[in-house]
Amino acid sequence: MKKRIIKKIDTSKRNFLTGSATLAGVAAATSVLPISIAKANHEDSDPKGLPDFIKWKNREALIVHSKKGIEAHRSAIGESIITPIRNVYIRNNMPTMTDAQIGDRNKWKLSVEGVKKPKTFTLAQLKKLGQTTIATVLQCSGNGRGFFEHGPKGSQWRTGAASCILWTGVPVKKIVSACGGIASGAKYMTCTGVDAPKDLDPKKATVERSVPLLVYKESILAWEMNGVPLPNAHGGPLRSVPPGYFGINNVKHLGKLAFTETESDVKYMKTSYRISPIGKKGPEYPSCWEMPVKSWIVRPTDETGVVKSGKVQIAGVAMGGTKKISNVRVSIDGGTWKKAKFVGPYLGKYAWRQFVFEANLAPGSHNLASKATAGGDSQPELRYENRRGYAHNGWKDHSVNVEVV
């Protein structure tokens, strides 16, 4: 076969062989191109299966941006407040630790520093200090990044890098008292994950996050999530939960709890996760800490199918970050706002609330929007433009357009 091709080149197409495109050039091209360009052009896009470490997740509920960036469909965060664990988004800075790396979960170690009596506890010992359960919204700092028009780097989440979780663990207060109190001068609670691979620079790869000291009073270190032992993919066997704070501050694979005078100087604290204007970056900008008030509709949406005209239940979630949500209003015409009803149990100010608004929708296109208020702050109409596309809570981008028939 090959011979025949070469013959054709030689005999009939000689005039197309210019000085630079010699037969050697053809050989070079064929040695590199078939693997790459051929693949790029001729293979169907892959089915985007789930990666091994989260094979147990619900594929239908999820949008796979990459094998490290997976969010729930807008309509898949659950309509009973708590997000089904198989639908909870995945966003891990470091590779998830394996069972082999973790070993016996009860022997997992946590060192506590910046206290009067520094100590190291095993998970089994922590379980003896105390236990509580809290519901919090777990949301990636970049949730809503997909709406930014300047194309910020990172997963293009829209609404699904968020969930409401029931965590069980030990209150940090109990650990503090077991260690004789916080050392004087501390201004931050700093949590350190031990998931950074050994061959990376620890200053760049260690996920270590500081939050203002007083957050410790409400924080827990969790070993259970929605009724099951904390899965490795979500930071098992132990994770910090500073309620109302963005996901990154909920440090996975937690190995150290410290009370520090300064913020951590690792990259993930110092320069990453800073909310800076487009084109600027640096440690002087605010860190992704407290989540702002936010809400969005989960049904109906363009994902949930055709909407029949007449009476429609518009359902969604509303969160106040660190503040109690006071109300949520819904608009079906992009302008007039009416109060929606909260439904279901109140699980505390750190959980989101389910809301329902009953509307009569006529056939045609409708823009459905929701706007929540918490602690006197209402969601703004527009996003706050920033370099990395963090902390989006503008109501307009989060509205949905539905066709009613």
Added chain:
Amino acid sequence: MRICKIYFVVLFFSFFLMTDLKADSEKMVLGLEVFNNKAMCSTCHVLKAAGSTGDIGPDLDSLKPSEEQVRSVVIEGLGVMPAFGEEGLLTSDEIDAVSYYVAHSSEK
């Protein structure tokens, strides 16, 4: 015979592109070299075309970044990924080549 005709047609058109293809292939070769050796993108990323299985960053086959997207992150860095451009770790030709290579190699 028919197969021959197809080859003929394919070759006919590809020769128009020959000069381009050669420049392309050189870029692909340099891009692969940068990806696997000089910048060691391979230690952190999956890219089947390069045979790499790194598990720190997103797998590039499923991410399918555009050339511009690769260029921008290679220049500025992101999270644990070094800022190869800003820190002067790669030349602008190398950045061009590796961006081109990744954008044309991830499984589209």
